[in-house]
Amino acid sequence: MRREILWCLPLLWMMGPALAQQVPRPVEAASAASPAAPARTIGEVRRIDLANGRVTVRHAEIAHLNMPAMAMDFVARDPALLNGLKVGDKVRFVAIDEGGTLVITRIERVGN
Numbered sequence: 001m002r003r004e005i006l007w008c009l010p011l012l013w014m015m016g017p018a019l020a021q022q023v024p025r026p027v028e029a030a031s032a033a034s035p036a037a038p039a040r041t042i043g044e045v046r047r048i049d050l051a052n053g054r055v056t057v058r059h060a061e062i063a064h065l066n067m068p069a070m071a072m073d074f075v076a077r078d079p080a081l082l083n084g085l086k087v088g089d090k091v092r093f094v095a096i097d098e099g100g101t102l103v104i105t106r107i108e109r110v111g112n
């Protein structure tokens, strides 16, 4: 019994660092320079659904969402964000993935 305990101690000591390395590290705060940071994307409004707070945007590549250029639907975090937008408007917006839903957190018109 006692001999087994003594045998285990060095083993635990050796495995300690290996086990510690498997603990997930906290996610580092994304810096502004990081390509994973939610940057603003250029796009063009294709459709607006004010009642449901949705907007269809033909957008440029979105690096932080790993998305090529395409036209797609977004949900506006606040439907009021869509006030004043018209189909055909060139926009600059920030989109994030919230549990699989692509949400626009800000959007503004840019000069045509």
Ligand SMILES: [Cu+2]
Pocket (backbone or CB within 6 Å): 059, 067, 068, 069, 070, 071, 072
């Ligand atoms: Cu897309």
